[in-house]
Amino acid sequence: MHIREQYKKLALKAKDKNATIGEDVDLDQYEKEAPPPKPLSHEELCALPAIERELLAMAGIDVTEDGRSGTFFQKDVGVVHCNVKQEGIEVIPLRIALEKYDWIWDYYWKLVSVDTDKYTAAAELELHDGYVIRALPGAKSIYPIQACMFMEKDNLQQNVHNIVIAEEGSELHIITGCATAHTTKRGVHIGISEFFVKKNAKLSFTMIHNWAEEMHIRPRSAALVEEGGLFLSNYICMKPVKSLQMYPVTHLIGPDAVARFYSILVGTPGSTYDVGGQVFLNHPGNRAEIVSRAISNGGHIIARGHLIGKSPDIKAHLECRGLILNGGIIHAIPELEGHVDGVEMSHEAAVGKIAQEEIFYLMARGLTEDEATSTIVRGFLNVDIPGLPPQLKAEIDKAVEESDKDVM
Amino acid sequence: MLVIEDLQVELAGKLILKHIDMEIQPGETHILFGPNGSGKTSLLMTIMGFPQxxxxxxxxxxxxxDITNMPTHERASMGIGMSFQRPPTLRGLKVRQLIKICAGGREDIDVEGMAKAVNFEDFLDRDVNxxxxxxxxxxxxxxQLMAQNPDLLLFDEPESGxxxxxxxxxxxxxxxxxxxxxQVKVKGDKPIRQQKRERRKMGLVITHTGHILDYVTASKGQxxxxxxxxxxxxxxxxLKCIANIGYEECVRCILGNNTRN
Incomplete structure (x- = not known):
């Protein structure tokens, strides 16, 4: 029996299995089909209506493809545009990869279990598409690769599965944006992502979410980092969403492997975000860091982090800062678990308000109270991310800047 | 010119400044002495307009x-600037950004050059404080004050630490x-006498040690x-008086003043 059949079987068994955390979403309410989108050439992409281009730009996607090594663009259930400009980098729609390449079976459902819950099951049983992005051994992406998941059809349940592979000694930077059309209000997005960072490879993955008020988002992702590898994951979500729950799990499986997670969240009224992750530090020299900044404007934010040290000479740090601006809930759940002598693990968590003293200090330098407040908030959201290319830093700054008006 | 008339100030319901009169003329710098908790910082904060x-x-x-009820940022734009003794830490805001804020958005300021003057170039990309x-x-x-270039400068213990x-x-x-x-270094510089006459900057400096007097000429001490x-x-x-007999003497002086009044 082909392995795919086994996955289908497992998925069928799990299709009604609730997730361990997060609000339950009744998937039966959502449509699974949509007309396949028309593929667009580079020129047609550039000619998209301004309103759509702006939406994409806010999620870090530049339709001109300048300053990008490649593009993957999926709308609803199918691929609109898939292009790669740099040798040594591959961008392939997942469905094509599953049909054409045997090696894909070494990666597909290898880190995330297909029977984890009903969301992973749905991604197998009703898979729309997704991307495979791979940097061949030694290849270094000069510019980031951009990937976009766009939802246009209202009440759709979009199921995608992505696989990212940084082969030995390679360097890969990805920016991925998710957004909904202006007309779209309601829907579910299920995104499976499996990350493989091989020996001495470096992978940075920056995800900017830009959903709508009535959307439920259930990413399911996991990463494997080999000896000397670095996995850097940034997540930015500053726009309303009905509910979002994700809990990526990372395994450092070789000495000196490093994982760093940074997330910036703004919670608006009616939105629930349950975001965090787990990192297993299994070998000497492993390093892990989970840093989150959360602002609640009336939303409910749960910021989790769980670091597990299983080897001596590991270092792990968790930093969780929350600012409640206009009501809402911020719930920080930092967890540290040391299993052997010689681990070095720490966390700092703080939930509070803007200190008046800081506002007055800036007012004494000439800013109005509102300007001072927004300067402090922007500073709060400004996280130094070592190892991130300047273009991606600029995209993050832009996303934060854009949302500034909403935060105030 | 700064004029303070019969000022009374409360902090958290407690009267901390009682009938303060003060006048600083353009070009003058005054030194403010006093033991801990006497209200020196409160006076500076009140001039700066902090609402508490x-x-x-x-x-x-x-x-x-009349700036009695003017918000802090308007006082700053009128030309009042303050050097804080214990300023707060501003996470995520770089010194470089703050200097630009202080310059009021002027694009032509030479941040690097100014930083060099106070040996602070290495700190421009650090979070403030x-x-x-x-x-x-x-x-x-x-x-920050260099970038702000105010006309009235308030210094809260600039020597401490x-x-x-x-x-x-x-x-x-x-x-x-x-x-x-x-300076009269370059031909064509105005004579010192004229420079002194044209000096408009005003200062109010809190000090305990008086070290600042080695560098700054003060018109008055209070x-x-x-x-x-x-x-x-x-x-x-x-300073000599405080060093020799302490602030005790000041109390007697105040008592003496009160009796006369």
Whole structure:
């Protein structure tokens, strides 16, 4: 029996299995089909209506493809545009990869279990598409690769599965944006992502979410980092969403492997975000860091982090800062678990308000109270991310800047 | 000119400044002495307009405008600037960004050049006051004031936490900010006498040690004791008096004043 059949079987068994955390979403309410989108050439992409281009730009996607090594663009259930400009980098729609390449079976459902819950099951049983992005051994992406998941059809349940592979000694930077059309209000997005960072490879993955008020988002992702590898994951979500729950799990499986997670969240009224992750530090020299900044404007934010040290000479740090601006809930759940002598693990968590003293200090330098407040908030959201290319830093700054008006 | 008339100020319901009168003419710098808790910082904070310092009576005028109820940022735009003794840490805001804020959005300012003058280039990309030593905080404050270029400068203990080596830098920078660094180096520079006459910058400096007097010429010294201002004197005389017999004497002086009144 082909392995795919086994996955289908497992998925069928799990299709009604609730997730361990997060609000339950009744998937039966959502449509699974949509007309396949028309593929667009580079020129047609550039000619998209301004309103759509702006939406994409806010999620870090530049339709001109300048300053990008490649593009993957999926709308609803199918691929609109898939292009790669740099040798040594591959961008392939997942469905094509599953049909054409045997090696894909070494990666597909290898880190995330297909029977984890009903969301992973749905991604197998009703898979729309997704991307495979791979940097061949030694290849270094000069510019980031951009990937976009766009939802246009209202009440759709979009199921995608992505696989990212940084082969030995390679360097890969990805920016991925998710957004909904202006007309779209309601829907579910299920995104499976499996990350493989091989020996001495470096992978940075920056995800900017830009959903709508009535959307439920259930990413399911996991990463494997080999000896000397670095996995850097940034997540930015500053726009309303009905509910979002994700809990990526990372395994450092070789000495000196490093994982760093940074997330910036703004919670608006009616939105629930349950975001965090787990990192297993299994070998000497492993390093892990989970840093989150959360602002609640009336939303409910749960910021989790769980670091597990299983080897001596590991270092792990968790930093969780929350600012409640206009009501809402911020719930920080930092967890540290040391299993052997010689681990070095720490966390700092703080939930509070803007200190008046800081506002007055800036007012004494000439800013109005509102300007001072927004300067402090922007500073709060400004996280130094070592190892991130300047273009991606600029995209993050832009996303934060854009949302500034909403935060105030 | 700064004019303070019969000022009474409350902090958290407690009267902390009692009937303060003060006048600083353009070009003058005054030194403010007084023991801990006497209200010195409160006076500076009140002039700067921090809302927790509640003016219950009296007026403050600056450049002929009644600023008693003016918000802090408007006072800053009118030309009042302050060097804080213990400024807060601003996480995520870089010193470089703050300097631009201080310059009021002027694009032509030379941030690097100004930073160099206070030996602070290496700190431009650090978060404001995050992990700064006492001396670094002072240099950061001075750099901000250089960018702000106010007409009335309020210094809250500019020497505290500054080592001997940096004291000269701090002292000379304050002198320059107050327009006291006269020079006749280049042909065509105005004579010192004229420069002095044209000096408009005003200063109010809180000091305990008086080290600042080695660099800054002060027109007057005043002692604040338990919220009451007394002893308008030559600052060196006051310093000598405090060093010899302590602030106790000031109390007697105040009592004496009160009896006379």
């Amino acid at each position: 310092y509640k003016v219950v009576a009296g007026r403050i005028y600056f450049k002929g405008v 995050d992990g700064f030593s006492g001396g670094e905080i002072k240099r950061s404050e001075l750099l 500054v080592d001997l080596e940096n004291m000269e830098l701090v002292g000379k920078t304050i002198a320059r900010l107050l327009g006291q660094d006269f 002692v604040l004791y338990d919220g009451v201002l007394s002893c308008v004197e030559n600052p060196r005389e006051i």
